[in-house]
Each structure stands twice: as C-alpha cells, then as structure tokens.
Amino acid sequence: MNAIISAADLATELAGAHPPVVLDVRWQLSTAKADGAPPFDGRAAHAAGHVPGAVYVDLDEELAGAAGPRGRHPLPDVAEFGAAMRRAGVSASRPVVVYDGGQGWAAARAWWLLRWTGHPNVRVLDGGLPLWEGPLSTEQQAVAEGDFAPEPGAAGLLDADGAAALARSGVLFDARAGERYRGEVEPIDRVGGHIPGAVSAPTTENTGPDGRFHPAGELRARFAALGAEEGGQVGVYCGSGVSGAHEVLALAVAGIPAALYVGSWSEWSADPARPVAVGAEPQ
Known part of the structure; x- marks a missing residue:
C-alpha cells in the first residue's frame, strides 16, 4: 500500500x-x-x-x-x-x-x-x-466514534540505546538541518552535534518546492547513496520525533522500512553521560 x-x-x-x-x-x-x-x-x-x-x-x-x-x-x-x-x-x-x-x-x-x-x-x-483543490468547509460535523484499539508493534521503534547500536551496526539517519547535525548551531536543545555514527540526511531534501515527495526512485537513490542498503537495518531520529517521522515516511515511499527514535536529539542531548559527535562526519 x-x-x-x-x-x-x-x-x-x-x-x-x-x-x-x-x-x-x-x-x-x-x-x-x-x-x-x-x-x-x-x-x-x-x-x-x-x-x-x-x-x-x-x-x-x-x-x-x-x-x-x-x-x-x-x-x-x-x-x-x-x-x-x-x-x-x-x-x-x-x-x-x-x-x-x-x-x-x-x-x-x-x-x-x-x-x-x-x-x-x-x-x-x-x-x-x-x-487540495476542492472546497474547504467550516462546518464542525459530529463524528461517530471509531473502534480503533492500538496495539504497538515490536518493530519500528528505537530507544536511545537502540539508536546508538544501530548507528554502529546499520544506518542511523539524522533528519535535522545540517548545521544542527554538525553542531554549528543548536536553537532548542542543550547542546549541538549528533549521535556518534549517525549520517546527516535532512528531511527537507526529500521533497520539492511544493512540499510533495520526490519520486520513489529518486528517494531510493538518495538513501542508497547515504548508505541504506537493501535488506539492511535503517533508523531515523531528529530533534523530537516529528520531522524524523517525515523521513521514515520518505523511506516508506522509497520502499525502505525504517524505525524511529522518538525521543531523538531532545532526549539524547539531555543526558550529559551520552556521547556527542560534532562536524560533518558521522564519527
């Protein structure tokens, strides 16, 4: 689908x-x-x-x-x-x-x-x-209650330790802007930089000027060039698990399953005991 x-x-x-x-x-x-x-x-x-x-x-x-x-x-x-x-x-x-x-x-x-x-x-x-090219509505319609019962899956979610391990054993993408990855600026969190071993892959590069995703083939080529191999393990993090979800979506469009580290940099950087890498290279 x-x-x-x-x-x-x-x-x-x-x-x-x-x-x-x-x-x-x-x-x-x-x-x-x-x-x-x-x-x-x-x-x-x-x-x-x-x-x-x-x-x-x-x-x-x-x-x-x-x-x-x-x-x-x-x-x-x-x-x-x-x-x-x-x-x-x-x-x-x-x-x-x-x-x-x-x-x-x-x-x-x-x-x-x-x-x-x-x-x-x-x-x-x-x-x-x-x-959206259709009409817009201002009506607040009554909604019949649904029956969705959430059952969290065993896959698709990373914690801090899992993200650190994946950065060594597979590919962990950092979806934030490059300057935050490199540690040049950090407008929100305690410290700038990235999880050691993570690869910079700004999510903004997955879409065109109109906000639509690039074609699946182009996305596959982009992620392959960044190290995502067919059948390999891929994870994503960002600042707080929002833009990272967008990168996971881009990977899904490309046909590449990926897990999300929801806590992301806002959790990682809050713990002074966790290592921080700076600069353009993963290590």
Missing part, C-alpha cells in the same frame, strides 16, 4: 461510497513570532477552513506525551492515544488520510503512530492542504 495520496485521488475517494477518515494535524514547531503576532493555532486554522469532513487532531495534546526527560515530543500514553483516535472516528476497518499545512511533519507523526499501533491503512496527503 502506498503511504501517500494525491489531492486528486483523495477527492475521488471522498466522493465514493466508502470515504476515508480524514485527520487535520496542522501544527508548527515554533510559535514564537518576532512581530508580536499570536502563536499558530491549529484549531482556529481548522475552524477557518478544512477538507470537508476532516477532524482536527492536536499534535502536542494527542500525538505526544508531556515534554520531559524522554524528549520534547515523547510517545503518548497508548490508551490515551487510542481514545483520541476513536473520538476522531478512526476504526481499524476504515482507511485514514492525514494532512497538515504542507510541511508534512505533523501529518507524518500521525501516520507513524497509527501505523506503529497497528492501523493497516494510513496515508498522508502529499503536499498537504495547500495542494
């Missing part, structure tokens, strides 16, 4: 007899505005216009736990996540399509969580809401 869907195909499916559940996960990493404007409000954006029938899901409240030693966006409590998905109308037997404001990171986080907890049919709207 393809992990992404075009706006045209989504419009066709929504007009069909068995439309998917659509989740609106618009979110921004930084809400600080130098010009004094109010922070981004995903719920307000949803209320102002969304794909007809879409239900808003809050990344910080429903797709992550409270920030702390496990990182800025740790895994949510599984039972609470399941309850949130059922409130949004998610059922195991019905396809789900997720979108955000175009960056793709938040939508990918929802995609990854649903896939990791066992939903069999989840796709991300390629390019997000900016590429």
